[in-house]
Structure formats: C-alpha cells, structure tokens
Amino acid sequence: MFTEGSLLYFDPFYFKSGNTAKPKYFLVLKVTGDQTILATLPSSQDYVPSSQSIAHGCVELAEANFNCYIFIAGQPVTTQGWSFPKNTFLYGHQIDEYLIATLTDIYPVEGADYQIIGQLTANEFGLVKRCFTQSASVKRKYKRLLAEGV
Numbered sequence: 001m002f003t004e005g006s007l008l009y010f011d012p013f014y015f016k017s018g019n020t021a022k023p024k025y026f027l028v029l030k031v032t033g034d035q036t037i038l039a040t041l042p043s044s045q046d047y048v049p050s051s052q053s054i055a056h057g058c059v060e061l062a063e064a065n066f067n068c069y070i071f072i073a074g075q076p077v078t079t080q081g082w083s084f085p086k087n088t089f090l091y092g093h094q095i096d097e098y099l100i101a102t103l104t105d106i107y108p109v110e111g112a113d114y115q116i117i118g119q120l121t122a123n124e125f126g127l128v129k130r131c132f133t134q135s136a137s138v139k140r141k142y143k144r145l146l147a148e149g150v
Helices: 100-106 122-133 140-147
Strands: 006-014 021-032 036-040 057-061 066-071 088-091 096-099 114-119
Touching: 021 122, 021 140, 036 100, 036 140, 057 122, 066 122, 096 100, 122 140
Parallel strands: none
Antiparallel strands: 006 021, 006 114, 021 036, 036 096, 057 066, 066 088
16 A cells, blocks of 8 residues: 555545645655655646646756645656546645554555545656655755665
8 A cells, every 4th residue: 555656546535633624645765664655636726836847857946945845737757658638736744654553444445435546657756756855845854764775
C-alpha cells in the first residue's frame, strides 16, 4: 500500500484536523522506517500566482515563498499511463507525516477504503522530489528525508 511514488485515492480521506472528510488523492513521497510516511495530498485548487503560467512541472517562487509541482490534466504520470482528470497541484508547504498504523487502521481494505491508482514514473517522481528538495518553502527535515537516495 505505501510504496514511495505510489498514488492512492481515498473516498473519503479523513484529515488530521478531524473537521473534514472528502475524496482525496494521496502521493507517498517517502517511507520512513515502518512507522511513518511522508506524503502530499494533490489538489485541484489552483493557488499559483496569476503572474505565473501554468505548465507541467515545478514552480518555485522564492520571493513569494511559494512552491508547487503541477500535473497537467490528461498528461500521463504513472507507469500505467494514468493521468489526472484536472490540472493538479502538489504544494510544498502541505507535505506532512502520517502514521502507517493509523492509516492502515482507518483504511484496511484496498478497493473499498482506498484504491491504488499506480506508481509515478521514475522520471516524474524524481522531478517531484527534486522540486521539493530545492525549495525554500519546504521544511528542512522534509527536504533532508526526500534528498536521501536522490
């Protein structure tokens, strides 16, 4: 279930705050031991400054403390050729850690509680990790974890 580069889909995903549950994609960035994973929740919400064009890949605006990786709708990103149905954004400041035990407790059954969409291609996953490791807006501890093995 939790392999680096895996793209999952939860319907619903229960946010840590406990206030919200909604369908959500989930990208595993790093598995840290057998206890936690580092992940980001892709979003269709576009918070890219209007002065910046929307193109597939990394956006780093250091002066605005803004970082994201953009997947353009319809452009295949997994080894199986799957693509997001809408432009989708991974925001560096939204990377977070999740306890594996908690996730497997809440979502025990593949196909019912979650779906494995696929694995990002090695090139795509490398570009996502590079985008985050070179960003000023990503927490240092996350950059160190992501840089391991790059």
